[in-house]
Amino acid sequence: MLLEVKDLQISYGNKITVDSASFSLEKGEILSIVGESGSGKTTVIRALMGCLPGNGHVSSGDILFEGCSVVNNTADDWRKMCGEEMSMIFQDSGNMINPIRKVGQQFTDYIMAHKPQTSKNDAYKMAVTMLADVRLPNPDNIMNSYPFELSGGMRQRVGIAMAMVFHPKILLADEPTSALDVTTQAQIIRQIVDVRNEFNAAVIIVTHNLGVASYMSNKIIVMKNGHIVESGSREEVIGKPQHSYTKELLAAVPVVGGKRYYE
Numbered sequence: 001m002l003l004e005v006k007d008l009q010i011s012y013g014n015k016i017t018v019d020s021a022s023f024s025l026e027k028g029e030i031l032s033i034v035g036e037s038g039s040g041k042t043t044v045i046r047a048l049m050g051c052l053p054g055n056g057h058v059s060s061g062d063i064l065f066e067g068c069s070v071v072n073n074t075a076d077d078w079r080k081m082c083g084e085e086m087s088m089i090f091q092d093s094g095n096m097i098n099p100i101r102k103v104g105q106q107f108t109d110y111i112m113a114h115k116p117q118t119s120k121n122d123a124y125k126m127a128v129t130m131l132a133d134v135r136l137p138n139p140d141n142i143m144n145s146y147p148f149e150l151s152g153g154m155r156q157r158v159g160i161a162m163a164m165v166f167h168p169k170i171l172l173a174d175e176p177t178s179a180l181d182v183t184t185q186a187q188i189i190r191q192i193v194d195v196r197n198e199f200n201a202a203v204i205i206v207t208h209n210l211g212v213a214s215y216m217s218n219k220i221i222v223m224k225n226g227h228i229v230e231s232g233s234r235e236e237v238i239g240k241p242q243h244s245y246t247k248e249l250l251a252a253v254p255v256v257g258g259k260r261y262y263e
């Protein structure tokens with residue numbers, strides 16, 4: 001098992017925010033976490049990366065990565081894992097990418113910060129290869145661009161390229177498409193599936209849209225008020241939802257061209 005989350009409880013200070021969360025992930029699987037705003041999705045994702053904000057901490061339970069507990073990891077342990085074992089793409093990678101520095105400078109610096117033995121030239125080549133891999137045309141031009149010169153979809157592809165450059169085993173994506181228009185959303189979702197297929201990476205994606213979850217996932221978790229109210233295979237959750245909240249979410253999936261995205 002690649003990742004096992006056992007009875008996880010996460011608190012900010014002494015306020016319990018997520019409780020009794022258990023799930024697991026195998027190599028190459030895609031798991032979606034869906035649920036309304038404030039249900040604890042980001043909190044779970046951040047706990048998995050060891051980057052809970054403020055006074056957030058794992059207050060009980062365990063997270064096992066390849067069988068080893070990571071809840072007592074030091075900052076240094078997390079630094080070693082992040083990027084290489086697991087990595088994250090954000091809602092709008094434009095926020096992560098420094099606006100006043102060219103994509104190429106940031107990408108090569110990122111590579112060299114993780115692998116200081118890499119020459120600038122090799123880092124540049126690695127970056128260009130990854131940009132081409134996520135279907136960005138003219139990667140050299142992208143490298144030479146400022147983030148604001150790229151569309152939201154292109155920036156998000158840059159985010160995926162940076163996240164995947166060291167071929168991590170798990171890619172975490174927190175609402176990676178919510179800042180994009182519908183057409184671009186679908187392209188980025190397909191790109192994440194492609195990345196999974198190419199690198200056999202497992203993916204955990206947080207999404208508001210149960211249609212997106214249904215399209216791409218092997219497993220789905222539904223969260224409400226800090227609890228997992230439903231979880232199972234895609235077929236179980238979409239085909240035979242048990243919880244009334246899941247049924248509500250399914251009913252809320254937009255119909256496009258007479259079809260729901262997940263049909």
Ligand SMILES: Nc1ncnc2c1ncn2[C@@H]1O[C@H](COP(=O)(O)OP(=O)(O)O)[C@@H](O)[C@H]1O
Pocket residue numbers: 012017035036037038039040041042043044053054055056
């Ligand atoms: N830095 C923080 N400090 C204290 N509470 C927080 C912090 N971040 C989130 N929370 C609380 O945790 C709960 C879940 O938030 P979050 O994980 O962001 O939900 P979601 O991603 O599902 O919208 C919310 O009630 C929120 O107020």
Ligand SMILES: [Mg+2]
Pocket residue numbers: 041042043174
């Ligand atoms: Mg969130």
